[in-house]
Amino acid sequence: ETGVTQTPRHLVMGMTNKKSLKCEQHLGHNAMYWYKQSAKKPLELMFVYSLEERVENNSVPSRFSPECPNSSHLFLHLHTLQPEDSALYLCASSQDWGGAGYTFGSGTRLTVV
Amino acid sequence: EDQVTQSPEALRLQEGESSSLNCSYTVSGLRGLFWYRQDPGKGPEFLFTLYSAGEEKEKERLKATLTKKESFLHITAPKPEDSATYLCAVQADYGQNFVFGPGTRLSVLP
Numbered sequence: 001e002t003g004v005t006q007t008p009r010h011l012v013m014g015m016t017n018k019k020s021l022k023c024e025q026h027l028g029h030n031a032m033y034w035y036k037q038s039a040k041k042p043l044e045l046m047f048v049y050s051l052e053e054r055v056e057n058n059s060v061p062s063r064f065s066p067e068c069p070n071s072s073h074l075f076l077h078l079h080t081l082q083p084e085d086s087a088l089y090l091c092a093s094s095q096d097w098g099g100a101g102y103t104f105g106s107g108t109r110l111t112v113v
Numbered sequence: 114e115d116q117v118t119q120s121p122e123a124l125r126l127q128e129g130e131s132s133s134l135n136c137s138y139t140v141s142g143l144r145g146l147f148w149y150r151q152d153p154g155k156g157p158e159f160l161f162t163l164y165s166a167g168e169e170k171e172k173e174r175l176k177a178t179l180t181k182k183e184s185f186l187h188i189t190a191p192k193p194e195d196s197a198t199y200l201c202a203v204q205a206d207y208g209q210n211f212v213f214g215p216g217t218r219l220s221v222l223p
Binding site: 004006040041042043045048056090092097098100101102103104105106107109 | 117145147149154155156157158159162200202204208209210211212213214215216
């Protein structure tokens with residue numbers, strides 16, 4: 001069982017909905033990440049939090065809003081998404097920002113209809 | 114701009130048929146190269162980190178090697194349970210973030 005847990009595993013939402021993805025890690029890591037994985041495309045880094053502070057925001061549209069209330073939890077708030085936002089959203093953690101060997105969660109499969 | 118390419122895009126092997134996956138990278142200075150395995154419906158699972166040309170790492174039927182321009186993941190006598198997508202990522206020495214390649218989807222048939 002991975003030390004990074006993501007919920008929900010699957011999510012279908014309309015373009016006008018608001019939903020949130022949750023990520024929890026029990027590894028004592030200091031850095032957490034959100035990645036987007038689309039079919040046949042490399043993983044795209046979205047956000048990085050180090051010691052609960054956002055340190056990276058890779059030109060992600062404002063309809064994606066991250067939140068890191070503490071070092072164990074990470075959220076991705078979604079609103080007014082587009083169909084092209086349908087993808088697998090992966091959360092990962094590492095001991096420190098840039099540390100080797102990320103631990104990934106199983107992801108949330110998001111479908112925007 | 115840092116880039117990672119992987120080949121082939123997909124590979125189908127018979128059980129026991131050894132082969133290699135390629136990861137080619139362009140980065141101004143390499144801090145580390147990472148291999149991950151991803152099963153369908155799951156997140157990537159860390160396999161190896163390589164830091165310098167000439168370095169090799171092994172785990173069961175897998176061996177990863179590194180040169181100044183590419184890395185190979187050699188699979189010896191693969192089994193069906195080795196079927197997965199294998200991802201390569203590089204980390205530049207001037208930053209913390211990783212650049213991932215698109216992956217190689219490996220299928221091992223019994």
